[in-house]
Amino acid sequence: MLFVSLVCATVFRFSFIEKLADTKQPFEVRQNAIIDKAALLINTRLSLVETQIRLFKHELTLLNPSANQLESAMRSIFTLYRDSLQVRWIDLQGAEQVRLNKTEDNRVVAVPIGQLQNKYQRYYTQAGLALDNDSVFISQIDLNVEQGIVQRPFQPTLRAVIKTQLPSKGEGLLVINFDLRSLLAQVSSLNEENIQLLISAGAKRWVVHPNKDNEWRIDLKKAPSNISTDLPDLLALLKEVNIAQGVEIDNQLYTAQSIKSPYERKGSLPDIYVVSRTAPSVLPTLKKSAMLYAVLVAIATGLGGFVIYVSYSRYLKSINSLNEELARQRDNLQSSLERQSALIDELAESKKLSSLSIMVAGLAHELNTPVGATQLALSNQRALLEKLVKNKKKGLPNQLLSTT
Secondary structure, eight states, X not given: OHHHHHHHHHHHHHHHHHHHHHHHHHHHHHHHHHHHHHHHHHHHHHHHHHHHHHHHHHHHHHXXXXXXXXXXXXXXXXXXXXXXXEXXXXXXXXXXXXXXXXXXXXXXXXXXXXXXXXXXXXXXXXXXXXXXXXXXXXXXXXXOEETTEEOSSOOEEEEEEEEEEETTTEEEXXXXXXXXXXXXXXXXXXXXXXXXXXXXXXXXXEEEOSSGGGXXXXXXXXXXXXXXXXXXHHHHHHHHOSEEEEEXXXXXXXXXXXXXXXXXXXXXXXXXXXXXXXXXXXXXXXXXXXXXXXXHHHHHXXXXXXXXXXXXXXXXXHHHHHHHHHHHHHHHXXXXXXXXHHXXXXXXXXXXXXXXXXXXXXXXXXXXXXXXHHHHHHHHHHHHHHHHHHXXXXXXXXXXXXXX
């Protein structure tokens, strides 16, 4: 029974693991599909950023606008690249010379000269000034900030910076802010009823999260919520391998993929982590289903084991009975053999005694004949002797005695 119990426990464990893996597989497949779609959208958009700013630099060089025409020349970028949020020309001292903004109603507005700012201390300006002439700096993803204030509604922004030289302006930086709202909305639309997407721009900020309060917390100066604080084990795994599949964290199923950034400058575009997780109720439901299946399999195994145990017990009982019967027969045979051996010994002894009797009878017969003759002769002599004694007593002469 202990063996049956151990078998049932082992069957339960392996049945649970196998059934849970089978039920998790469709979710893992869906998670992979969603992550692949999200990664494709992100990679496609990010790969266009460098191409677009290079093309615009080339276009400006071909147009070669005068100082007065630079603003109108820069307006064309909003027509060509609809996700452009802001276009600026910044001189080597960090001062904005021209800045065009797109409003919420999609109008392109030039910022008055008096409202232009000096961006020399901003990280993307410093990175741009350190660029080689043909290099491009792609910034991290963050929220658009003006005058130290985060713009609302939020404007997720990616900046591209390249050195540009125009005869009318000399050398400066062409800076384009790309609006990522449409990209993040496309990514968020991939969510399904039981699968949620989380996108982390580097390890410091969630840019897509099921709980909107967790997004952009570092930009809003709030307590941090990011992949390093919320999912440190998953982040460590993604730093070792690009794809992590079927990871269980806090009773939820996670699949994740990292999009490696080709840029290494400080403040440049970091690695992007695309994470999908199941809804909180999914994995517990799958585990309950797998456990019920494993319990049924274990019970069936236990019943089968009990039947085998009963059959085996009966078989052992019959074997033991047979062994006892064989032992009895063996003892009977042993007793019969001992009796037979004793009888054989007795017969042998009787045969020996019979032979000895025959031999003694023959010997007695052989001895009786001379003994009888001797006794007969002795009797005859005794009779003669007695006769002589009588004759002597009668006084017969010696001569007669000698002849008698």
